[in-house]
Each structure stands twice: as structure tokens, then as C-alpha cells.
Amino acid sequence: xxxxxxLREKKxxxxxLTGQPNVGKSTVFNIMTxxxxxxxxxxxxxxxxxxxxCKFNNYVFxxxxxxxxxxLTANSIEEIxxxxxxxxxxxxxxxxxxxxxxxxxxLYLVAELILLGVPVIVGLNMIDVATSHKMKIEYKVLQTAxxxxxxxxxxxxxxxxxxxxxxxxxxxxxxxxxxxKIPSIREDHQEVLEKIESLIENETPEPYKTKWIAIKLxxxxxxxxxxxxxxLDENSWKNVHEILYKHEDAYLAxxxxxxxxxxxxxxxxxxxxxxxxVTITRILDNIATHPFWxxxxxxxxxxxxxxxxxxxxxxxxxxxxxxxxxxxxxxxMEKLIGAPxxxxxxxxxxxxxxxxxxLTFIPIFLIFFFIFGFLEDVxxxxxxxxxxxxxxxxxxxxxxxxLPLFTGFGCNVPAIMGSRIVESPxxxxxxxxxxxxxxxxxxxxxxxFITPIFFGGSAAMVSWGLVALSLVILVISGILINxxxxxxxxxxxxxxxxxYHIPNLKTIGISMLNKTKSFLVRAGTLILIVSIIVWLFxxxxxxxxxxxFLATFGKYLTPVGRIMGFDWRMMLASxxxxxxxxxxxxxxxxxxxxxxxxGGVDLALKKAISPSSALSFLVFQMLFIPCVATVATIRxxxxxxxxTIFNIVFLLVISTIGxxxxxxxxxxxxx
Amino acid sequence: MLNEILKIVSKKGSNSLQDIARKLDINKELLLQMIEDLxxxxxxxxxxxxxxxxxxxxxxxxxxxxxxxxxxWSLTEKGFKLAEKS
Numbered sequence: 163x164x165x166x167x168x169l170r171e172k173k174x175x176x177x178x179l180t181g182q183p184n185v186g187k188s189t190v191f192n193i194m195t196x197x198x199x200x201x202x203x204x205x206x207x208x209x210x211x212x213x214x215x216c217k218f219n220n221y222v223f224x225x226x227x228x229x230x231x232x233x234l235t236a237n238s239i240e241e242i243x244x245x246x247x248x249x250x251x252x253x254x255x256x257x258x259x260x261x262x263x264x265x266x267x268x269l270y271l272v273a274e275l276i277l278l279g280v281p282v283i284v285g286l287n288m289i290d291v292a293t294s295h296k297m298k299i300e301y302k303v304l305q306t307a308x309x310x311x312x313x314x315x316x317x318x319x320x321x322x323x324x325x326x327x328x329x330x331x332x333x334x335x336x337x338x339x340x341x342x343k344i345p346s347i348r349e350d351h352q353e354v355l356e357k358i359e360s361l362i363e364n365e366t367p368e369p370y371k372t373k374w375i376a377i378k379l380x381x382x383x384x385x386x387x388x389x390x391x392x393x394l395d396e397n398s399w400k401n402v403h404e405i406l407y408k409h410e411d412a413y414l415a416x417x418x419x420x421x422x423x424x425x426x427x428x429x430x431x432x433x434x435x436x437x438x439x440v441t442i443t444r445i446l447d448n449i450a451t452h453p454f455w456x457x458x459x460x461x462x463x464x465x466x467x468x469x470x471x472x473x474x475x476x477x478x479x480x481x482x483x484x485x486x487x488x489x490x491x492x493x494x495m496e497k498l499i500g501a502p503x504x505x506x507x508x509x510x511x512x513x514x515x516x517x518x519x520x521l522t523f524i525p526i527f528l529i530f531f532f533i534f535g536f537l538e539d540v541x542x543x544x545x546x547x548x549x550x551x552x553x554x555x556x557x558x559x560x561x562x563x564x565l566p567l568f569t570g571f572g573c574n575v576p577a578i579m580g581s582r583i584v585e586s587p588x589x590x591x592x593x594x595x596x597x598x599x600x601x602x603x604x605x606x607x608x609x610x611f612i613t614p615i616f617f618g619g620s621a622a623m624v625s626w627g628l629v630a631l632s633l634v635i636l637v638i639s640g641i642l643i644n645x646x647x648x649x650x651x652x653x654x655x656x657x658x659x660x661x662y663h664i665p666n667l668k669t670i671g672i673s674m675l676n677k678t679k680s681f682l683v684r685a686g687t688l689i690l691i692v693s694i695i696v697w698l699f700x701x702x703x704x705x706x707x708x709x710x711f712l713a714t715f716g717k718y719l720t721p722v723g724r725i726m727g728f729d730w731r732m733m734l735a736s737x738x739x740x741x742x743x744x745x746x747x748x749x750x751x752x753x754x755x756x757x758x759x760x761g762g763v764d765l766a767l768k769k770a771i772s773p774s775s776a777l778s779f780l781v782f783q784m785l786f787i788p789c790v791a792t793v794a795t796i797r798x799x800x801x802x803x804x805x806t807i808f809n810i811v812f813l814l815v816i817s818t819i820g821x822x823x824x825x826x827x828x829x830x831x832x833x
Numbered sequence: 834m835l836n837e838i839l840k841i842v843s844k845k846g847s848n849s850l851q852d853i854a855r856k857l858d859i860n861k862e863l864l865l866q867m868i869e870d871l872x873x874x875x876x877x878x879x880x881x882x883x884x885x886x887x888x889x890x891x892x893x894x895x896x897x898x899x900x901x902x903x904x905x906w907s908l909t910e911k912g913f914k915l916a917e918k919s
Contacts, residue, residue, distance in 0.1 A: 264862060266859075266860060266862045266863035266866060267862055267863075267866050270866065411915055413874060414835040414836060414871075414874065414876075414915075417835055417867075417870050418834045418835045418836065421834045421835065421859075421863065421866075421867055422834050424863060425834065425857075425858070425859050425863065428859075428860065428863070429858070429859075434860070443851075444851070444855075447849070447851065451849060548847065548849060551847045653846070653907060653908070654842045654843050654845070654846050654847070654848070654907065654908040654912075654913070655842070655846070655847050655848065655905055655906065655907050655908070656842055656848050656849070656850055656853065656868065656877070656905070656906045657847065657848065657849050657850065657904075657905045657906075658849070658850045658904040658905070659849045659850065659851055
């Protein structure tokens with residue numbers, strides 16, 4: 163009884179608690195109200211309404227916990243509830259709980275709140291989090307700059323709650339000089355705002371304020387626009403609408419004013435660490451994203467990738483070849499001594515010679531994927547894309563296309579599908595047509611297999627040169643196709659570059675193993691099947707390779723291959739690469755390995771193929787028609803046989819020309 | 834400040850978030866918020882971030898070199914127009 167009487171005697175103040183989601187507003191509410199809470203719904207809405215009371219000195223604060231909102235535009239029910247409550251119920255004080263660690267974003271809500279005409283107190287919560295981010299917030303400076311009370315808090319530990327309650331009391335008793343510095347609309351729209359204000363001045367419905375309504379109209383707020391349209395007579399609305407229509411970008415002027423205001427506040431009140439990740443990133447990016455040095459670095463890193471792959475991967479591949487391929491072949495010969503010859507042939511030449519050889523690439527793939535994973539985890543990949551984007555702009559290529567094209571280094575299929583992000587149909591088509599010129603991992607595998615055999619110590623240089631060649635041809639083709647078929651379109655982007663960070667070996671390891679696993683699955687299925695088919699056709703009908711079906715067919719192709727220095731085997735290897743790029747390796751192995759009586763393929767290849775033929779073969783492989791999956795995707799994504807066939811013919815022509823030139827140049831320099 | 838962003842972006846072609854933030858002397862968080870605003874107004878468009886869902890059909894999807902894209906926004910026609918105007 164005693165308590166009830168006391169409650170009745172104390173003065174009741176309504177306090178609205180606002181804030182963005184996840185700023186600790188509920189914690190503040192719970193601490194303030196304790197057990198004196200009441201939970202219901204907002205009238206006619208499914209949004210929870212929490213209310214509670216809290217005694218402080220001579221007052222009872224009736225606290226209403228408004229729904230968490232990012233702003234007060236009528237974008238959601240929560241935002242409408244929050245702003246309607248403040249405007250229509252006019253609480254005595256509004257407490258804006260904001261996250262100190264994310265001050266910029268949270269201040270936007272404050273910018274809108276102080277416009278509503280109710281005294282606002284900022285509860286600067288989570289200052290411990292801000293401190294742990296090495297941010298220093300001068301809250302006194304912030305308070306002066308805002309002209310409203312700012313109370314630093316750590317709600318989870320109950321720090322600052324008492325000060326907050328005291329501040330509510332002070333505001334209510336007008337002991338605090340409350341002079342909010344309200345953000346103004348950008349200067350060039352000041353006049354427009356005033357014009358609208360004068361037009362609606364006498365028509366603003368209670369309890370709204372004219373200025374607020376005028377701003378909301380300029381912002382294009384649907385609810386307020388509808389309300390004013392109904393309220394104003396036809397003629398007045400026509401005048402207002404005319405101004406709004408003429409200044410449809412006025413929203414930006416309103417928001418800009420708020421952002422300028424936030425920018426000023428944060429520059430004055432936040433001291434950010436000058437060392438650490440952000441600074442390191444800035445220093446590194448001065449070089450890594452520089453238009454010239456960034457490109458040089460990209461080329462060097464690409465070179466380094468090949469060098470590491472060869473100097474570590476190639477010897478390991480040789481060991482695997484010796485033990486896995488030769489070793490298992492010998493074992494089968496021993497164990498299956500009584501088995502029929504065709505069966506031994508199938509196992510040794512077909513399965514082991516074909517798929518087994520492809521499997522020896524595992525170390526090369528592991529290293530390749532590790533380096534890429536490493537670069538991505540460190541944060542370099544985004545820079546590489548950024549540098550390429552600039553470069554493509556310079557070359558008159560469509561800038562937006564670099565994303566899918568870059569994916570092409572992994573596989574051309576997702577790259578072509580990814581071209582859907584390019585909106586302009588012409589630019590999209592061009593992206594698709596150019597994608598096959600990006601060497602995918604499978605083409606890289608062919609490179610890594612063949613270059614060490616023929617070019618020994620210079621293998622990395624040759625590979626690097628071949629990749630560079632592909633890219634140069636891509637750029638030239640892009641410019642030509644662009645000039646001949648399309649008009650150049652203007653584009654502009656903003657790209658987020660992540661902070662550089664110390665790589666997590668576990669993440670890289672997992673991604674590396676996943677990628678290798680998918681390669682193994684492929685080797686066990688598609689490549690195995692093609693290997694067996696190739697072997698079958700090299701065995702049938704006579705059992706001799708020189709008189710086999712495949713040889714007969716292959717010899718028809720000899721005249722075409724001769725100008726590029728190819729024999730029929732190399733021609734066939736190129737053809738099987740249409741199924742999957744690695745097949746060219748397995749086919750070469752079957753054809754040359756068999757001719758050599760199995761085993762020692764490296765030597766057999768070196769004996770049978772001249773370096774200039776090998777170079778021509780590599781150039782041809784790099785520029786040749788992509789695998790069947792890619793072609794099917796091109797057809798599907800372009801939805802045109804005409805462009806698909808154009809692409810195939812185009813690639814056939816440039817790969818043949820490339821092959822011929824490489825062979826001729828090779829003949830001059832390599833022999 | 835919002836028009837300023839559009840002007841910078843349209844002038845240079847490719848921009849990094851960090852570059853723009855430095856030019857405007859604001860931090861990345863605030864810039865991101867402004868970009869979202871411009872996105873809502875149809876001046877910027879966020880490009881698809883991840884590999885297309887049809888990647889699943891690609892036998893190499895798992896070995897795709899690039900697994901995580903960073904956010905990229907492109908200036909829309911509306912954005913270009915406003916940048917020229919201001």
C-alpha cells in the first residue's frame with residue numbers, strides 16, 4: 163500500500179527507447195525496468211510492444227521500448243511504429259541507444275530523431291567494443307558537437323545506466339542546455355525546401371511539424387506524400403508535386419546533408435588507430451592497386467606461381483610418374499603374367515597410361531591451388547581483379563566483364579554463366595566469346611605436363627609466356643570484336659577491397675583439398691572413359707597401333723597438322739581435348755607410350771616430337787576450342803548457334819594461325 | 834556528399850571503396866552506408882556476388898579459383914546522368 167501511494171505521488175515521465183537492431187537496447191531496457199515490464203503488441207500490428215517502469219529520485223519513468231530501426235523512413239512497419247509513436251504520443255524524452263563501435267551508421271538514426279522535436283539523449287553503448295577496436299571516442303566533444311547529452315555506456319555490465327537516468331531527469335527539468343545541431347539539407351536544395359515549407363505551412367496536420375513534412379516530401383516518403391496529397395487542395399498539391407517532380411533527386415540532397423553532418427561529427431569525435439591492418443592495407447595498396455606497378459606486380463606474381471609450381475611440383479610429378487605409373491605397370495605385368503594380352507594392354511596403356519598419368523598431376527594441382535588459396539586468403543585476389551579491371555578499361559574492353567573472365571582461370575563454364583552479371587547484351591556476348599581464351603586449370607595442367615619435358619629449366623618462363631600470350635590475344639580479340647561488332651559502352655564501378663590479413667592455413671588447406679578432390683573425381687570418370695575409348699580405337703581391329711582405326715582416321719588429318727608440325731597422334735590428342743582438356747595428355751601418353759612399348763613416355767615424347775612442334779602444340783592447345791561442356795554453355799548462354807559457331811570458327815582460326823606461327827618461329831630459334 | 838561519390842565514380846571508371854573514402858575523408862562504414870543509399874535510389878547497382886547457381890552443373894565448380902568475390906557496384910544510367918548534371 164505504502165509503495166503504491168509513493169508511486170502515485172511521483173511524477174511520471176514517458177521515455178521512448180530507440181536504436182538500431184543489435185545495439186544492446188533490450189539490455190538497457192531490462193536493466194532500467196527490472197521486473198516491472200509489460201509485454202504486448204502494438205495496436206493492430208504483430209510487432210511486440212514492451213513497456214516498463216523505473217523509479218528514479220522523484221520520478222517514475224514509463225519506458226516504452228520502440229522496435230529497433232535503422233532509420234525513420236517509412237520502409238518497414240517497425241519504422242512507422244517508431245516514428246508515429248514519437249510524433250503522435252510525444253514522449254518527454256527519447257533515448258537513442260547507439261553502438262559506439264559503429265558510430266557512423268548509428269548516427270543516421272540520431273540525425274532523424276533530433277528533427278522530430280522531442281529531446282533526445284544519446285546512450286553511447288558498447289564503448290568497450292569500440293575500445294577493443296582501438297577506437298577512441300571523445301564523447302564530450304561529441305556531446306558539444308551534437309548539442310544533446312551523450313552518455314557513455316557498457317549496458318551488459320550496467321555501466322552508465324545511472325548516468326543515463328540522471329540525464330533523463332536533467333533534460334526533463336531543463337537543467338541541460340539542450341540545443342541540438344540539426345543537419346541541414348544540402349545548400350543547393352535549401353531554396354526548394356523553403357518553397358515547399360511555405361506552400362504547406364498552413365496545411366500541416368497536427369501534431370506534425372512543417373519542416374519535417376517538407377523534408378519527408380523531398381525524401382519521397384510514401385506515407386507522408388499520401389497524407390499530404392489528401393490534405394491539400396488540388397491546386398496546392400499540384401504546386402507541391404511540380405516542385406517534387408522537378409527535383410526528384412532531392413532525396414540525395416537531404417541524405418547528403420545528414421552524411422555531411424555525420425562526417426563532421428565523427429571527424430571531430432573519433433580517434434582511430436593509425437597503425438594496424440588498415441594502415442598496412444593502405445600502404446600495400448598504394449603499390450598493389452597502382453595502375454602501373456599493380457600490373458607489374460600481377461605479372462610477377464603470375465610468374466612466381468609458375469616458377470613455384472615447376473620447381474617444387476615438377477620433380478614430385480616425376481617421382482609419382484616413376485612409382486605410380488611405371489611401378490604399377492610393372493606390378494601388373496608381373497602379377498597378371500597369365501592374363502590375356504588385351505587385358506594387360508587395357509590396364510597398362512589405357513587405364514594407367516591415360517588416367518594414371520593425369521593423376522600424377524596431383525602435386526602440381528596441390529601447389530597451384532595452395533598458392534591461389536593463399537593469395538585469396540591474404541586478400542590479394544581482389545586486387546588482382548581490380549588491376550585487371552583498370553587494364554581492361556584501357557584496352558577498350560567492358561570493365562564489368564572482368565569478374566566472370568577471372569573466374570575463367572578456374573573453369574570456363576562458370577565464367578560463361580557468370581557473364582550474366584553483365585547487363586548489356588552486347589558486352590555480355592563479348593565476355594562469353596572471350597572467355598575460352600582464359601586458360602582454365604585443365605589447360606594449365608596440359609602446360610605443366612608438356613613444358614618441363616621439352617623446355618626443362620625454362621618451363622616456367624615458357625608457361626608464363628603462353629598464359630601471357632593467351633591474355634594478349636584475348637585483349638586484341640576483344641578490341642577487334644568490339645570495334646567490328648559492338649559500340650563501346652561507358653561503365654564505372656566501385657569495388658570493395660578487403661583488408662590484407664595473415665592467411666589461415668586451415669582454410670587454405672581445406673579449399674586446396676576440396677579442389678583436388680574434385681579433380682580426382684573427374685580423373686576417375688570422364689578422363690578414364692575417354693582414355694579407355696582412345697585405347698580401344700588404338701587397339702582395334704588388328705591390335706597394332708599403326709593399323710588401328712584411330713591411326714587410319716588420324717592419318718587423314720596429317721595434312722592439316724603438318725603445317726603446325728603435328729603428326730597424327732598430336733592431332734588426335736588435340737581432338738580428344740574437346741571432351742576434357744586433360745585428355746590431350748592421356749591421349750599422348752597412350753599413343754606414344756604404346757608405341758614405345760609402355761613406360762618412359764617422357765622420353766618417347768621427347769624423341770618423337772621436336773621442341774618447335776611441342777611449342778606449336780602448346781600454343782594450339784591454349785587457343786583451341788574449349789571443352790564440350792564450355793561449348794554447350796556458350797550455346798545455352800548466347801542462345802544462338804550463329805555466335806557459338808562463330809566462336810568455334812574464330813578459335814579454330816586463331817589457334818591454327820598461332821600454331822603455325824609458333825612452329826615457324828620455333829624452327830628458327832629452337833633447332 | 835552523395836553526388837560527390839557519383840562524380841568520382843563516373844570520372845575514373847574503376848574505383849576502390851578505400852580510394853573514395855580517402856578522397857571524401859570519411860571512413861569505410863559511412864561510405865558503405867551512403868552506397869547502400871545510392872543503391873536504393875537506383876544510382877548504383879550491386880552486382881551478383883557469388884558464382885552463379887548453375888555452377889553446380891560444372892564438374893570443376895569445386896576447383897574454381899575464385900571462391901569469394903568482394904562487393905562490386907556499378908554506376909547505373911541514372912547514376913551517370915546525375916553525375917553529369919552535378
